[in-house]
Amino acid sequence: MPKSTVIEKVETYLWDKWLIVRVICEDGTIGIGEGGVHGWQFPTEAMIKTITPYLIGKDPSKIEHHYQYLYRNSHFMGSIINGALSAIDIALWDIKGKRLEVPIYDLMGGITRNKVRCYIHVEGETIDELISDSVEKVKEGFTAIRFQPYSSKFFTYDSVSEWIDDAEKRVSAVREAIGNKIDLCIEIHRQMVPSESIMLGKKLEKFNPFFYEDPMLPDSPEIMRDIQEKSKLPIATGERFTTIFEFQQLLQHKSCSYVRPDLCLAGGLSGCKKISAMAESHHIKVIPHNPLSPISTAACLQLDACIPNFALQEYTPTEKIPPKSELLKKPLKLNKGYIEIPTGPGLGIELNMKTLKKYPRIEKILDTPLKNDGSVADF
Numbered sequence: 001m002p003k004s005t006v007i008e009k010v011e012t013y014l015w016d017k018w019l020i021v022r023v024i025c026e027d028g029t030i031g032i033g034e035g036g037v038h039g040w041q042f043p044t045e046a047m048i049k050t051i052t053p054y055l056i057g058k059d060p061s062k063i064e065h066h067y068q069y070l071y072r073n074s075h076f077m078g079s080i081i082n083g084a085l086s087a088i089d090i091a092l093w094d095i096k097g098k099r100l101e102v103p104i105y106d107l108m109g110g111i112t113r114n115k116v117r118c119y120i121h122v123e124g125e126t127i128d129e130l131i132s133d134s135v136e137k138v139k140e141g142f143t144a145i146r147f148q149p150y151s152s153k154f155f156t157y158d159s160v161s162e163w164i165d166d167a168e169k170r171v172s173a174v175r176e177a178i179g180n181k182i183d184l185c186i187e188i189h190r191q192m193v194p195s196e197s198i199m200l201g202k203k204l205e206k207f208n209p210f211f212y213e214d215p216m217l218p219d220s221p222e223i224m225r226d227i228q229e230k231s232k233l234p235i236a237t238g239e240r241f242t243t244i245f246e247f248q249q250l251l252q253h254k255s256c257s258y259v260r261p262d263l264c265l266a267g268g269l270s271g272c273k274k275i276s277a278m279a280e281s282h283h284i285k286v287i288p289h290n291p292l293s294p295i296s297t298a299a300c301l302q303l304d305a306c307i308p309n310f311a312l313q314e315y316t317p318t319e320k321i322p323p324k325s326e327l328l329k330k331p332l333k334l335n336k337g338y339i340e341i342p343t344g345p346g347l348g349i350e351l352n353m354k355t356l357k358k359y360p361r362i363e364k365i366l367d368t369p370l371k372n373d374g375s376v377a378d379f
Helices: 041-055 063-071 079-100 127-139 152-156 160-178 194-207 221-231 244-252 268-281 294-306 353-358
Strands: 007-015 018-025 030-035 115-121 144-147 183-187 211-213 235-237 313-315 338-340
Touching (some): 007 353, 018 041, 018 079, 030 079, 063 079, 079 268, 079 294, 127 144, 160 183, 160 194, 194 211, 221 244, 244 268, 294 313
Antiparallel strands (some): 007 018, 115 338
């Protein structure tokens, strides 16, 4: 067993669009984490700096205790706080794995699979562009693709029936182009009210979607259950949730077929392992949300490796191009739609520190979409 050590320093990096954290111990062990309040990196960094004085001099192995102490410190909780705590949690697990010289999954029950099946985002403004990207991703070896069944003109439709008809045509075209051996994942991004989601779901049922993601705002589990029952599509949701308690409500109301916890937002590895166990008890599988950097992907892989109810892993095409492709000294191994589980200690990754200095922070631009009548739409 390694000798005890304490946390000596916490560093934050506002890198491109992401927030990266390094927790440094007095023995030189460094843990890596990422804060996941997507688009609000600066206030999340401020939260990490606020809690850093507590962490200095503390034993990094007391992961659960530190989370509880910091989370319950105030009357008020929320995404900024949990984004910061998630980054610290991931970094502390990375430290523990490195000091014990084992992957994190070994500390969470052991490995259940050697590789992780991914779905990849496909895009296209026109139907032809959408088909082209979908076919290309299938040629690369992916067996599951995800896309939004609408173009940027979605917000200019005057008729719901026109929008639903267009969405059906786009999904139909992709299904015909790639065949039935590929899973289609349909992303709505909370752009519809329940009645519209039910109407569209009934139209899409014949295409056998793997999941129907966020067909409405995720704040009313009972209503979302109604959508799933009436549309007859398996709903996937949860990327906005920050605690196990929100997921508990979702599961209790039987509102979905897949949960989508974000490891950089919903309590890190600790919180998402709990969420996965809760979902398992309801016969629900896990599809981790992963729109961030390869650090988030590496953390997801550690969870995917040790839970029995893993389904799919979100993977973005941007991981293969700069700046993301330059973040790790040895990129994660993607082969024919599967990522290999890293076998190194902790997260199994090492940062390229030169890259952190190469790409400056990108300021968030407030570009909330507006509908045809000038009213505000949900992002």
